[in-house]
Amino acid sequence: MNILLKAAKIIDASNPELHLKKRDVFIKNGVIEAIAVHLEPENQTKIIQLDHLHISIGWFDSSVSFGEPGHEERETIENGLLTAGKSGFTDLILNPNTNPLPDSSADIVFLKRTSEGKATKLHPLGALTVKSNGEALAELFDMQNAGAVGFSDFKRPINNSNLLKIALQYAQGFAALVYSFPMDTQIAGKGIVNEEKTTTSLGLKGIPALAEELQIARDLFILAYTGGKLHIPTISTANAVKQIASAKKKGLDVSCSVAIHNLYFTDNRLEDFDTNFKLMPPLRTTSDTKALLKGLKEGIIDFVTSDHLPLDTEEKIIEFDNAGYGTIGLETAFGILNQLFDLETTIMLLTKGRERYGLTRPKLAKGEKACLTLFNPEPDHVFRKENILSTSKNSAFIGEKLKGKVYGIISNNELLF
Structure with a gap:
């Protein structure tokens, strides 16, 4: 799968050369092939161009139950x-x-x-x-x-x-x-x-x-x-x-x-x-x-x-x-x-x-496996019961105001969007 992220603002304080910069990111078969100000898509490439698109390395949660x-x-x-x-x-x-x-x-x-x-x-x-x-x-x-x-x-x-x-x-x-x-x-x-x-x-x-x-x-x-x-x-x-x-x-x-x-x-x-x-x-x-x-x-x-x-x-x-x-x-x-x-x-x-x-922290760099979260930090919205994706609906946050929107992830050579 080929993916081209257009004009994505990178949030990665560990990488001062890219942190807070807008870049195109090309991902080929799950690996970051190029990061540049402007990239042209290859054949059969999925182009992702979204409002206020931001990216970071993939997010991690240390306590989840199913x-x-x-x-x-x-x-x-x-x-x-x-x-x-x-x-x-x-x-x-x-x-x-x-x-x-x-x-x-x-x-x-x-x-x-x-x-x-x-x-x-x-x-x-x-x-x-x-x-x-x-x-x-x-x-x-x-x-x-x-x-x-x-x-x-x-x-x-x-x-x-x-x-x-x-x-x-x-x-x-x-x-x-x-x-x-x-x-x-x-x-x-x-x-x-x-x-x-x-x-x-x-x-x-x-x-x-x-x-x-x-x-x-x-x-x-x-x-x-x-x-x-x-x-x-x-x-x-x-x-x-x-x-x-x-x-x-x-x-x-x-x-x-x-x-x-x-x-x-x-x-x-x-x-x-x-x-x-x-x-x-x-x-x-x-x-x-x-x-x-x-x-x-x-x-x-x-x-x-x-x-x-x-x-x-x-x-x-x-x-x-x-x-x-x-x-x-x-x-x-x-x-x-x-x-x-x-x-x-x-x-x-x-x-x-x-x-x-003992898990390896991903890197947002050329040649690394893509492990990215895509998001927009701007929009405010109220969390409703119909926004719940989980099978169970026991949320303490129903009716609370949230800031920002998650677009999805690119990880394990998969796009979840």
């Missing part, structure tokens, strides 16, 4: 990857959130094979413990050999401190990345939202910030003892940012992420008892949100994620106490970040993180 196998009614791998591609993402990390859970090499092989040949590449996480029950380590080494890029018990804390110690020690033998979800379940108790004056007045049981911060403190002490590579997903409190900043200054190999909805919403959105705002970690306060935004800008928080989590209608159209946690977020990630940050920062955040998982 449903297949076991919960295909939520999302299949095929439609999930199609949704991700149309939302601008060329690579994603798939959470172990299926039935059965991927806790063996055969499970990882299934996920890899099912996703082969798609424009968006799927990189699976394996379960850290057997059935993610927190009792015994799963087949970490075998799963990594099969293609797993890290190990996580998705949204489930590791309550057994010794198990986390053993996991970090064992994983060092093959340089594996270990996740620990930041939640002390005993402190959290039966809480379902942030513990704060507003939520208490609503009669909702709260999860104090202490539950997150105490678990992070424990994890960092263990990491200092064992060494290894630790990732703390989706932090949500101001003190969590401080703790991780301190650990990094000490030289600990720790990374963390934040969900876009925790940057954008606060717990005051719970006043209408809309279950789309029942999230884990819960929405926190304005001061927490400000600290998270500052932590991102300063590089303390390593990357953002949509934390895309499709759920059945039956899990959301129900009383708040019994509703499931989670929102979809792939379709709205760019439009929200582009409001919160300037364009260059937005693209920097959307392209960070591959290296943590």
Whole structure:
């Protein structure tokens, strides 16, 4: 396939010769053949010429859930990857959130094979413990050999401190990345939202910030003892940012992420008892949100994620106490970040993180495989339910104003447009 992008403005701060320049880009059989001010198309070339066309290297999301196998009614791998591609993402990390859970090499092989040949590449996480029950380590080494890029018990804390110690020690033998979800379940108790004056007045049981911060403190002490590579997903409190900043200054190999909805919403959105705002970690306060935004800008928080989590209608159209946690977020990630940050920062955040998982960062240069996201950063629009591409419709962003539009991706010798 031959593709010619006309007058595309390049956003790539790592490449000062092309950054913020308008160029024609010619792609032949999935490889960038030429980048110039003006290029003439060869025979049988698809020409792409669009309003305010911008391009960057392909975007990356470190926390995405689908449903297949076991919960295909939520999302299949095929439609999930199609949704991700149309939302601008060329690579994603798939959470172990299926039935059965991927806790063996055969499970990882299934996920890899099912996703082969798609424009968006799927990189699976394996379960850290057997059935993610927190009792015994799963087949970490075998799963990594099969293609797993890290190990996580998705949204489930590791309550057994010794198990986390053993996991970090064992994983060092093959340089594996270990996740620990930041939640002390005993402190959290039966809480379902942030513990704060507003939520208490609503009669909702709260999860104090202490539950997150105490678990992070424990994890960092263990990491200092064992060494290894630790990732703390989706932090949500101001003190969590401080703790991780301190650990990094000490030289600990720790990374963390934040969900876009925790940057954008606060717990005051719970006043209408809309279950789309029942999230884990819960929405926190304005001061927490400000600290998270500052932590991102300063590089303390390593990357953002949509934390895309499709759920059945039956899990959301129900009383708040019994509703499931989670929102979809792939379709709205760019439009929200582009409001919160300037364009260059937005693209920097959307392209960070591959290296943590041992993945190669694409290059926008002649002779490189084309891995590009095409977008227009200008138009404002309101996100409606009919704009949702995912099979599940549980979005906290319905009715929100988004800035910018994704045209599609060119990746894996595929044009998704």
